[in-house]
Amino acid sequence: MVKKMMYNWKYWWRSLHNHNYFIIKLGVSVLLVGLAFRILYTRSTGFSPISDNPFLENAQISPPPVLPLISQENTDGFPPEEDAGKCNVFIGDWIPYQGEPIYTNESCGFIEDHQNCMKNGRPDTGYLHWRWNPHGCKLARFDPDRFLESMRNKSWALIGDSISRNHIQSLLCILSATEKAVEVYHDEGYKSRRWVFPTYNFTISVIWSPLLAKASIFEDMNGVSTSEIELHLDILDMNWTKQFQSLDYMIISSGKWFVKNAIYYENSKILGCHNCPKRNFTELGFNFAYRKVLHNVFDYITRSNHKGMIFFRTSTPDHFENGEWFSGGSCRRTVPAKEGDFGLSDVNKVLREVELEEFEKASAKASQNGVNLKLFDVSPLSLLRPDGHPGPYRFFQPFAKDKNAKVINDCLHWCLPGPIDSWNDLLMDMVFNN
Numbered sequence: 001m002v003k004k005m006m007y008n009w010k011y012w013w014r015s016l017h018n019h020n021y022f023i024i025k026l027g028v029s030v031l032l033v034g035l036a037f038r039i040l041y042t043r044s045t046g047f048s049p050i051s052d053n054p055f056l057e058n059a060q061i062s063p064p065p066v067l068p069l070i071s072q073e074n075t076d077g078f079p080p081e082e083d084a085g086k087c088n089v090f091i092g093d094w095i096p097y098q099g100e101p102i103y104t105n106e107s108c109g110f111i112e113d114h115q116n117c118m119k120n121g122r123p124d125t126g127y128l129h130w131r132w133n134p135h136g137c138k139l140a141r142f143d144p145d146r147f148l149e150s151m152r153n154k155s156w157a158l159i160g161d162s163i164s165r166n167h168i169q170s171l172l173c174i175l176s177a178t179e180k181a182v183e184v185y186h187d188e189g190y191k192s193r194r195w196v197f198p199t200y201n202f203t204i205s206v207i208w209s210p211l212l213a214k215a216s217i218f219e220d221m222n223g224v225s226t227s228e229i230e231l232h233l234d235i236l237d238m239n240w241t242k243q244f245q246s247l248d249y250m251i252i253s254s255g256k257w258f259v260k261n262a263i264y265y266e267n268s269k270i271l272g273c274h275n276c277p278k279r280n281f282t283e284l285g286f287n288f289a290y291r292k293v294l295h296n297v298f299d300y301i302t303r304s305n306h307k308g309m310i311f312f313r314t315s316t317p318d319h320f321e322n323g324e325w326f327s328g329g330s331c332r333r334t335v336p337a338k339e340g341d342f343g344l345s346d347v348n349k350v351l352r353e354v355e356l357e358e359f360e361k362a363s364a365k366a367s368q369n370g371v372n373l374k375l376f377d378v379s380p381l382s383l384l385r386p387d388g389h390p391g392p393y394r395f396f397q398p399f400a401k402d403k404n405a406k407v408i409n410d411c412l413h414w415c416l417p418g419p420i421d422s423w424n425d426l427l428m429d430m431v432f433n434n
Contacts, residue, residue, distance in 0.1 A: 087137035255315030298362030
């Protein structure tokens with residue numbers, strides 16, 4: 001089953017070696033600029049102001065080893081449809097849907113302001129009327145009654161960064177159509193939180209762990225860094241490991257934060273860094289660190305003897321066009337893209353390559369050890385939804401005073417309601433049908 005979930009991607013990987021392409025040559029550093037967003041939560045919607053600067057600063061890929069360029073036949077590392085078998089819920093397309101969302105900004109109080117596109121004045125609503133349609137099988141809509149009934153006395157956690165928080169808000173909004181969640185815990189910065197559905201004794205949490213490993217982060221409330229992240233590659237973050245065995249289900253993810261400037265430690269000694277030109281450290285590149293940490297995360301999971309269900313979610317793409325967030329980049333599309341309209345950025349290609357390679361190695365060990373580890377690969381379907389981001393409507397009524405106002409766009413996170421709600425359809429299918 002895990003092999004089926006991997007899209008038979010070994011076929012894709014073997015095809016890479018038939019091409020003589022390279023992402024970088026030895027001795028050449030690739031400099032990429034990225035995105036930094038601060039997520040603000042307001043208590044009026046149940047979320048308190050928090051700092052969140054997920055990515056990107058200066059990205060540099062480590063020179064050794066040389067990484068192969070994804071083949072021209074498959075530029076994003078997504079599997080050919082013929083390799084998917086009878087049904088793979090992550091291969092499909094978006095089709096028109098005439099129904100209404102399960103919730104709105106008025107019926108759900110869990111939507112934080114920066115993703116509240118309706119309240120903030122986004123004029124079009126067509127992005128709400130599409131459904132993900134897997135090829136070769138039917139995907140039922142998320143059923144909150146059935147889900148909560150089956151999760152009596154169970155616990156869930158979404159572990160990761162601001163996209164995990166975006167996702168849990170979607171899930172809470174849908175579940176609250178049956179019963180409203182009651183908050184029972186939050187940390188000082190409102191980054192990690194826990195809710196309970198009293199009738200079902202069902203607990204759901206979001207655990208803030210953007211790097212999944214022990215890290216010291218030097219950022220203020222505006223997301224401005226005063227120093228590089230100090231990341232311990234060999235020590236996992238206790239924010240999630242201390243709760244790991246008590247959870248029945250979890251979705252673990254990371255990715256974007258590894259592109260930020262960082263100093264890497266192993267055995268409490270400096271090993272090197274990513275993008276630290278003013279320091280006399282070895283430049284290792286973010287892919288080196290991401291691979292190391294994911295290897296340790298999967299090793300911890302596969303050795304855990306955990307008896308629940310563990311999902312690893314792949315990182316999601318952004319859709320900036322005509323620039324980056326700081327240079328006028330925007331996401332103004334109002335309908336889903338067609339396959340081939342968008343490709344993964346170089347950074348996202350590297351993140352995805354690391355994720356798929358490390359997951360494949362871990363899945364074999366997990367099967368041997370009886371650990372239920374699944375790939376939650378939302379990258380392909382998310383790539384086709386450039387219309388689903390807040391864009392300028394991360395701010396309240398951004399053009400009310402000036403229709404030509406210059407506004408920083410958010411083309412990473414998702415409007416609520418919006419395309420991210422379909423992730424829950426996929427999640428329910430995987431829980432009940434796999």
